[in-house]
Amino acid sequence: MNERESIIICEGFYDRAFWHGLLVHQFACKDKRMSGPWGDPKGGGIYGLYSPSKFPLRIQPISQQPERQTGEKKENPVFREARRLLTGRETKPLKHLIINVDPDTEEVSQRAKQIHAEQLLRFMQGIIPDAHTETNGDVLLDEDATRVSLVAWRVDSDAHSSVPIKQTLERLVSAAISSAYPHRAENVKDWLASRIDPPQHSPKEVAWSYMAGWFAESGCERFLKDVWNDPSVVAGFKRILEENGSWEKIIQFAE
Structure with a gap:
């Protein structure tokens, strides 16, 4: 079986830069500019890294792609790419998939964790009907070998009056x-x-x-x-x- 890869799907190049700084400076991940474990080259703005434990990591921006109609609703391109990766994981197995989005709402809520868990569960049940969330809001698949997380950039605590209200x-x-x-x-x-x-x-x-x-x-x-x-x-x-x-x-x- 191919080696499992961990992937962050984010909305654009600025998110990619933020994630790269986080992983390199806080977790000592190393850049690895080469093809991934599935043999596909790191192109299209994708950053490839290795974790300290030598697992391959990928930061994949989905920049400027339009939303598409899925059923009765438009689907965020980040979720659309996540759907593609999850449905193809039999040949390209995943270790950890992070779906990273801006909520783009002005709501400040103490229920943010619950809201995100519910959002991820609705998405996952559209792919795997019997999917369920763990206590931290993640979804585990493939006998717990694959973890799916939703990370939304938001601040729900008090912030300086200069800080923009929109959750981004x-x-x-x-x-x-x-x-x-x-x-x-x-x-x-x-x-x-x-x-x-x-x-x-x-x-x-x-x-x-x-x-x-x-x-x-x-x-x-x-x-x-x-x-x-x-x-x-x-x-x-x-x-x-x-x-x-x-x-x-x-x-x-x-x-």
């Missing part, structure tokens, strides 16, 4: 940096408020203000990798990701 990667990054450096958050808030004829508000304007103000030489993707090098910001990320149940899933993936 940019909200997560802004919340972690503002908790570590409140004075920077005030600087960003004041600058954004001082603009004449500003465009429609976007979560990216806050995150990229931190990049321009303190990581200007990095550029956007490098900034999202380098934030995992700052212990104070990392402490904020861990607190938030532990609160929403994602940190345990990330640890399991990186093992």
Whole structure:
């Protein structure tokens, strides 16, 4: 049988950069630019790595692909790719599949863990009718050899007033940096408020203000990798990701 691979399917290149920084800086994963265990080359923006225990890992962005109609609903391209991988796992076996999305909602909920578990279960039962979730919200398949997790970028605890409301990667990054450096958050808030004829508000304007103000030489993707090098910001990320149940899933993936 082919070797099992662990895969993160995410929405775009910025998510890919964030995941890469997390896995390399926090878990000592190593880049491996070669074909995967299934013999397919790492192309299309895919990053290949090895975990410290030598398991092959993949970060696969699904960038700018339109939603497609599935039954009566449109299906997020990330879930569509997850469906393809799960239905093909007999010939391309999986160890751990993480489905990573932005909720893109302005709701702050203390039921986030339950909401995500229910969302994953509905998706999985569309593929495997008798699928069921574990206590942490994951789904185990193939006699527990395959784990499927949903990781949603969200912040449901109190955050600085400058942090964008919409639940996205940019909200997560802004919340972690503002908790570590409140004075920077005030600087960003004041600058954004001082603009004449500003465009429609976007979560990216806050995150990229931190990049321009303190990581200007990095550029956007490098900034999202380098934030995992700052212990104070990392402490904020861990607190938030532990609160929403994602940190345990990330640890399991990186093992």
